[in-house]
């Protein structure tokens with residue numbers, strides 16, 4: 602059997618339809634979108650079409666989309682640009698959460714003095730309380746940043762409620778929606794967000810391309826200075842093929858999201874029921890209000906590193922948490938924020954299903970996991 606990939610939250614393969622749309626932009630329509638002749642015009646039109654496709658998936662306007670290199674850049678751009686602006690007026694206050702991706706957490710930690718950051722707690726399922734956002738607002742709060750869905754435990758956050766609170770108080774609201782876009786319905790209007798980060802490689806597009814949605818009327822300082830690309834806010838010759846790929850990925854997601862998320866949820870729930878039969882297995886995160894392909898398990902007495910290596914040898918790729926913190930000896934900051942002891946957090950594995958996951962793969966995985974857990978426990982006695 603071919604190795605089975607069950608780490609779609611870390612990254613997704615490029616969909617063959619996406620690759621097909623991208624290919625002409627490498628060797629045939631390779632013009633610089635800023636050039637005036639036909640090569641440039643073709644590339645410019647392709648970038649424009651991708652902008653419309655992506656805007657449509659988010660319920661946004663095309664001129665509210667700015668292409669970036671990915672989720673990390675989009676997160677950093679918002680946090681740094683708004684902080685610089687606040688510092689020009691004497692500093693200020695940011696509200697975020699303890700379960701954000703490191704692209705948000707580390708960007709906040711790196712801010713100069715003069716910017717204070719409140720990191721909100723979450724409940725035992727990883728959910729942020731909208732009331733906690735409201736009660737933490739201060740007169741000098743200039744940014745609230747709460748992720749739309751968690752990359753480790755899949756918890757979907759109450760973004761529309763938080764958006765309504767921020768809008769009512771006139772505070773800029775950003776969401777890192779890298780794990781949400783293409784997987785659950787996203788509407789920037791219903792969510793009342795001012796900015797939203799997304800990444801191509803989480804929705805079957807290529808790596809190294811992403812976007813920031815920025816609501817009309819807002820202006821950020823440029824993140825990269827140089828040419829006039831992206832209306833002067835993000836300089837550098839456009840990654841035309843990547844942008845085309847992201848646009849195509851967005852169009853496919855829009856067309857297939859409802860059916861595919863129901864299929865994945867069914868597969869995921871079936872897998873969970875089977876794995877619960879293994880003694881000492883529990884779920885981390887909520888049962889409802891969770892990303893359709895996400896499963897996170899605590900396996901009593903089984904160190905996750907040992908388990909992952911064994912599963913890898915058996916031909917199954919799953920992760921211990923987020924891909925970005927793989928190799929780190931620290932327990933997951935998400936699970937500890939959810940109130941778990943480090944010893945339990947050290948047993949967590951994340952299994953994430955996606956577009957190419959089949960029933961056969963799920964059956965084979967549940968047998969392999971059962972066997973691996975059994976073997977590790979037997980060796981431990």
Ligand SMILES: Cc1ncc(COP(=O)(O)O)c(C=O)c1O
Pocket residue numbers: 610611670671672673674702704748750751752777778779780799800801802811923924925
């Ligand atoms: C929630 C979240 N935010 C941001 C990122 C970073 O995105 P990128 O890899 O495109 O920089 C990731 C990737 O794992 C993520 O899961």
